[in-house]
Amino acid sequence: MSLESIIAEAERLAFDLEFQGVKRWKEAAPGRRAIGYMPVYAPREVIHAAGMLPVGIFGGGDRIEIIRGDACFQSYICHIPRSTVELALSGRLGCLDGMLFPSTCDVIRNLSGMWKILLPGFYARYLDLPQNFDRRVGGRFHRTELLALASDLALLGGAPVTEETLRASIALYNENRRRVRALFDLRRRSPHLAPAVEAYLLLRAGCVVPVEDHNRMLDAYLEAAGAGDRPALDNCRVVLRGAFCETPPLALLRTIERAGCDIVDDDLVLVSRWIRDDVPEAGDPFEALAHAYLERSVANACRYAGEEEKGADLVAAVRQAGAEGVIFAAPSFCDPALLDQPMLVAALERAGIPYTAFKYSEDTGQFQPIREQAGTFADSIKLWSQP
Amino acid sequence: MTRERAAKEPSMVRQKELIAGHYRRLARAREAGEAVVYTFVPGNLTELLLSFGAAAVLPEINALQSGMRGKSADYIARAEKAGHSEDVCTYVKCDLGMSLAGNVGPTGEPIPRPDLLLLSYTGCFTFMKWFELLRQQYHCPVAMLHVPYVWNGEVTPGMIAYVVDQIRSEVLPALEKATGRRFDEADLSRRLALSARAEDDLVWVLESARNRPSPIDAYFGGVYYIGPMFSAFRGTEEGAAYYGALRGEVQERLQAGRGPITPEGPMEEERFRLVVEGPPNWTSFREFWKMFYDEGAVVVASTYTKVGGLYDTGFRHDPGAPLESLARYCLGCYTNLNLPSRVDLLERYVRDYAADGFLINSVKSCNSFSAGQLVMLRELERRTGIAGGFIESDLVDPRYFSASNIKTRLESYLQMIAQKRLEAHHPPAAAAEGRAS
Numbered sequence: 001m002s003l004e005s006i007i008a009e010a011e012r013l014a015f016d017l018e019f020q021g022v023k024r025w026k027e028a029a030p031g032r033r034a035i036g037y038m039p040v041y042a043p044r045e046v047i048h049a050a051g052m053l054p055v056g057i058f059g060g061g062d063r064i065e066i067i068r069g070d071a072c073f074q075s076y077i078c079h080i081p082r083s084t085v086e087l088a089l090s091g092r093l094g095c096l097d098g099m100l101f102p103s104t105c106d107v108i109r110n111l112s113g114m115w116k117i118l119l120p121g122f123y124a125r126y127l128d129l130p131q132n133f134d135r136r137v138g139g140r141f142h143r144t145e146l147l148a149l150a151s152d153l154a155l156l157g158g159a160p161v162t163e164e165t166l167r168a169s170i171a172l173y174n175e176n177r178r179r180v181r182a183l184f185d186l187r188r189r190s191p192h193l194a195p196a197v198e199a200y201l202l203l204r205a206g207c208v209v210p211v212e213d214h215n216r217m218l219d220a221y222l223e224a225a226g227a228g229d230r231p232a233l234d235n236c237r238v239v240l241r242g243a244f245c246e247t248p249p250l251a252l253l254r255t256i257e258r259a260g261c262d263i264v265d266d267d268l269v270l271v272s273r274w275i276r277d278d279v280p281e282a283g284d285p286f287e288a289l290a291h292a293y294l295e296r297s298v299a300n301a302c303r304y305a306g307e308e309e310k311g312a313d314l315v316a317a318v319r320q321a322g323a324e325g326v327i328f329a330a331p332s333f334c335d336p337a338l339l340d341q342p343m344l345v346a347a348l349e350r351a352g353i354p355y356t357a358f359k360y361s362e363d364t365g366q367f368q369p370i371r372e373q374a375g376t377f378a379d380s381i382k383l384w385s386q387p
Numbered sequence: 388m389t390r391e392r393a394a395k396e397p398s399m400v401r402q403k404e405l406i407a408g409h410y411r412r413l414a415r416a417r418e419a420g421e422a423v424v425y426t427f428v429p430g431n432l433t434e435l436l437l438s439f440g441a442a443a444v445l446p447e448i449n450a451l452q453s454g455m456r457g458k459s460a461d462y463i464a465r466a467e468k469a470g471h472s473e474d475v476c477t478y479v480k481c482d483l484g485m486s487l488a489g490n491v492g493p494t495g496e497p498i499p500r501p502d503l504l505l506l507s508y509t510g511c512f513t514f515m516k517w518f519e520l521l522r523q524q525y526h527c528p529v530a531m532l533h534v535p536y537v538w539n540g541e542v543t544p545g546m547i548a549y550v551v552d553q554i555r556s557e558v559l560p561a562l563e564k565a566t567g568r569r570f571d572e573a574d575l576s577r578r579l580a581l582s583a584r585a586e587d588d589l590v591w592v593l594e595s596a597r598n599r600p601s602p603i604d605a606y607f608g609g610v611y612y613i614g615p616m617f618s619a620f621r622g623t624e625e626g627a628a629y630y631g632a633l634r635g636e637v638q639e640r641l642q643a644g645r646g647p648i649t650p651e652g653p654m655e656e657e658r659f660r661l662v663v664e665g666p667p668n669w670t671s672f673r674e675f676w677k678m679f680y681d682e683g684a685v686v687v688a689s690t691y692t693k694v695g696g697l698y699d700t701g702f703r704h705d706p707g708a709p710l711e712s713l714a715r716y717c718l719g720c721y722t723n724l725n726l727p728s729r730v731d732l733l734e735r736y737v738r739d740y741a742a743d744g745f746l747i748n749s750v751k752s753c754n755s756f757s758a759g760q761l762v763m764l765r766e767l768e769r770r771t772g773i774a775g776g777f778i779e780s781d782l783v784d785p786r787y788f789s790a791s792n793i794k795t796r797l798e799s800y801l802q803m804i805a806q807k808r809l810e811a812h813h814p815p816a817a818a819a820e821g822r823a824s
């Protein structure tokens with residue numbers, strides 16, 4: 001497959017708000033079920049082990065007209081819940097047999113209850129991820145939650161999740177994580193060969209197709225992109241942070257790149273690499289997943305920092321990526337991203353790393369101010385880095 | 388009655404003394420060798436802190452006090468200048484701004500630095516960020532107590548075990564370290580018995596609003612009644628005595644058939660009985676209250692008075708099972724309930740308190756309260772057959788309190804209730820005549 005066709009396919013899948021691919025997957029065999037999940041993290045392995053398709057729901061972006069969703073939220077609440085409600089109330093999520101709402105923030109938390117009110121009878125589960133990282137405490141709690149999820153999925157018509165099937169799913173997702181890490185390595189090494197927009201599309205597409213298909217898609221992309229001869233640009237290298245839930249429009253990412261910034265690391269579609277490395281494939285797989293969550297998760301605003309130094313992870317990511325600055329791009333009214341930002345800023349200031357910050361909405365259509373801001377930032381970085 | 392000389396119930400005066408005494412204790416905590424623990428109102432473990440001899444600082448209470456004293460606008464501006472977004476909860480910014488301004492408390496005395504941040508992570512995401520921010524500022528230990536969300540309307544044994552495990556493995560060791568004292572379970576149990584006594588009295592007071600006229604306002608007056616219970620006085624003799632006295636005072640009014648005391652004296656005629664969901668606005672608290680009592684509107688039940696503990700559905704602290712009881716308490720706080728449970732509670736209030744209507748005050752700061760309130764409103768309307776009212780403001784950011792907007796909305800809501808009442812008693816034609824006369 002050519003690079004262009006891989007990207008075109010990824011874009012088609014990523015923004016198919018009718019979820020045709022999910023419908024086709026379900027129709028291909030009787031009794032197939034699909035379970036939606038919202039950002040920021042969901043244990044997709046458990047859904048997969050139940051023989052179900054995990055489907056990432058990232059709102060409607062800038063591709064949906066909001067008719068009913070706005071009536072459900074006040075103006076000072078971010079945009080993703082209203083477009084997600086729109087998807088649900090317009091019937092577009094009819095192909096789903098259930099929805100998981102992870103403990104990302106109070107908006108997604110409350111959305112789980114709204115779901116119960118607006119769509120009675122629809123399986124909506126809030127997924128309380130542990131904020132205690134002791135194996136005997138948070139680990140035990142999380143393992144119990146995973147087991148409860150597995151038995152709920154069985155009630156919804158999924159296959160019983162056995163140790164064996166869960167181990168097999170973990171192995172498949174480990175392969176996926178390896179490929180995603182390879183994608184990020186390529187971006188860091190040669191951002192001109194694997195631009196942020198393409199990586200984003202691939203990861204979004206991976207949230208609506210079976211993991212086996214996504215692994216093949218990533219292989220094809222890594223091969224085609226790695227062998228590509230796209231020219232390197234004289235861009236500065238930046239890390240993007242804050243966009244882990246409501247996603248910016250594609251045009252916004254393109255705007256940043258065109259303004260002279262190679263985004264060499266970001267926190268978009270974090271579910272694809274929330275667990276930093278492989279989940280052990282031996283032993284009790286529920287425990288393995290639970291412990292991986294405790295000990296191998298990325299640092300993120302939705303996860304309590306515990307004893308970790310706030311921002312240390314971001315500084316390390318900047319160093320690892322050889323980046324010259326950070327762009328904070330947070331959705332308007334996003335408590336997690338915006339409350340976290342001053343702490344991350346302090347860490348960057350201590351480390352002498354330049355940054356700039358702006359807010360967006362998933363349906364924003366105004367890119368000129370961002371183009372100017374990102375362009376100025378890129379220019380100033382180049383100026384600073386001159387001997 | 389002038390603004391300066393607001394009428395007060397004796398309990399309000401007593402409460403003011405209690406709170407002032409607490410701030411005095413805080414100001415002297417260092418000299419007295421007392422450990423200072425910052426914690427949050429929902430899921431506060433006051434009895435446990437007291438059993439360790441620790442003094443509690445509740446940053447939300449500082450923020451609301453700053454709001455009432457007209458200081459919050461300046462504090463918020465300082466925090467925003469220091470890089471905090473205008474989009475986020477103003478309680479946090481008010482608190483951070485207060486500390487930037489020297490951390491002087493509402494009584495003019497300094498608030499001491501924390502020896503421990505007890506992050507009772509109950510019902511609000513912002514709490515986590517708030518104490519992460521404070522940890523950066525004070526470089527002190529944090530004990531995280533993650534209280535699971537009661538997402539399906541049911542407290543499970545796994546949830547209780549998780550909270551109890553954390554109290555044992557995180558909270559107790561952190562308190563032992565901060566105070567240099569050993570955990571004394573007998574003292575905790577003794578305090579929980581005092582709490583339960585006060586809780587009985589508080590529930591009696593809140594439920595007195597079922598009477599007509601209601602002897603209390605369960606929102607504007609209610610926030611005073613919950614003060615000692617939600618802050619540093621649960622599990623104390625003073626707290627228990629306060630609630631005993633409060634109950635006596637309300638009982639007297641009830642027997643005399645009198646309504647609530649407003650800042651302008653006893654409320655004359657009870658014309659409207661309302662249930663209110665959402666926190667009040669603190670920067671214009673008196674003005675906000677006046678809009679209600681001027682119209683004869685009394686709040687007979689509110690959800691805000693349940694954020695620091697939900698007692699009127701039967702929960703009491705239990706000296707026989709101290710840690711489990713603390714866990715159950717945390718799990719049951721109002722903002723830790725899912726939206727359907729919140730609607731159930733509101734529906735129950737509308738019916739049990741024979742309310743004429745319900746009103747949501749949606750505050751910009753608080754996603755925990757506010758996200759989903761429009762859906763709650765419609766669901767409640769569907770279930771009760773009563774149209775609800777919706778107003779918007781903020782807790783401590785005066786920029787979001789538009790008195791004229793709120794007044795207009797409230798007045799038209801009350802007019803609508805009056806009109807419906809009239810139509811129910813008279814056919815529309817007769818009602819029209821009545822208006823014309």
Ligand code: SF4
Nearest residue numbers: 078105245246334335
């Ligand atoms: S964008 Fe932010 S506030 Fe909105 S749902 Fe996502 S995490 Fe929550």
Ligand code: SF4
Nearest residue numbers: 476478511513753754
């Ligand atoms: S978000 Fe709401 S509950 Fe949380 S601190 Fe702010 S006002 Fe309090």
